[in-house]
Amino acid sequence: MNPTLLQAEGLYLGYGQSRLGPLNFSLGRGEALSVFGPNGGGKSTLVRTLCGLIPPAGGRFRFPEGRPRTGYVPQKSRLDPLYPLTAAEVVSHPLTAVQTWYRRDHGGIARRTADALGMVGLEDRASMLFRSLSGGQQQRVLIARALALEPDLIVLDEPASGLDRESESRITRLLQTLTRTRRCAIVMVSHDQAGAAEITPHWLHLDWQQGLVELSEAKR
């Protein structure tokens, strides 16, 4: 039995009078949950609520072991493309930002950055500008950025959005490997339920318009 990392207890998503819920589920280390539904269904709202970017409209997330170290993988379009940052800088900035300047471990940051880029197969792209990479490569850099933090929980917001089939397969294989070899939990938003099923049998279906919250059998 995997130790429980997070629990949604009577959780409502939303803003003001518009709410979706209640959601009740738990997620343990090494487990993954895919979240799917139509555009505007509440998927990104769940992700942002889980990451603490917006408060829940009701209920709560409970973290029995304390709030987990979270690696957040946004949609690649959320990074401002005007900034001429290399892939290595995109990966290392959060690592550097969380350390105070007089205790910064530059060697450790460089090693973790290189390791993370190696895990996603982009070690030879470290010095290339992020904005000049392909969509699939950009998404893998963002996954590497999350991995470099050595997170307990990885939250991915549509990691395969706008990618070709090969890039999508690559990311799927990477996430499958993560669930097997790492002891972190994964929450992944996806449009593609069939694709997400390759990574995990546990799913959550959200549809705000219909007021629908449906959880896979194994997660009830």
Next chain:
Amino acid sequence: MIGGALLGYLGIRIVLARKSFASSAVSQLSGFGAVLSLFLASGDPHDHLPMAAGFLTGIAGAALFSLSGSGRRLPGDAVLAAAVIGSSALTLIASRLLGIETRHVVQAFYGDAVTATADEMYLFAGAAALAAGLAYLFRERFLLTAYDPDTAAVIGLPVRRWIVLQGFIMGGVIALGTKILGALAVFAFSVLPATTALLLAGNLRAASAMAAGAGALSAALGYYLSFVFDLPTGPSMAGTALAGYLAALLLRRKD
């Protein structure tokens, strides 16, 4: 040169944030703050009150501008434009009501590299050193909160506080720089060296160094040319910065 280099370095952040008119807005707001202090305290345009009031108004404005444009209704440059228009108009109106000629207001707050006093230079150098130190030490936090605020929040950074701090630093440098170098030179140094560097450099680190260098060079060359050809100093420095930008347009990198 110190001013040119520092404003060039900070200008990278200003241009990438799409707030190139922030410098002009802060300068105008500082001028208005100086005149407002005269209006309220009936003081002498040449004592320390207008400068202090202008400085405080400038950094407060910069902090507010740094948060503008993050909502959905208005882009940041519209807010900056409103600040420029409002400050300029209110400065002139207040000057008229005070019976102070506008040129005296300009002299009190909008400086000139030639007429700056030694005390003002030392004050600016000290402030510049502090600002440069803070901007360098916390560069990753300032950057991350600018280009990916969501990820910054997830890893636990208080995003708004870091954005406001960066605004304070920039506002302080711009407000003091306006007194030492003049509004046009400050505006030019906070935009043109950065745009020059972003056209030529291959990455952000190189662009930041290049912008600082271009700012220092523009300041030195502009000052020299104004001395040799008896030209106004601020516009000369702005002109050399512009020349650098035009050269960069011809030599720009392809990504």
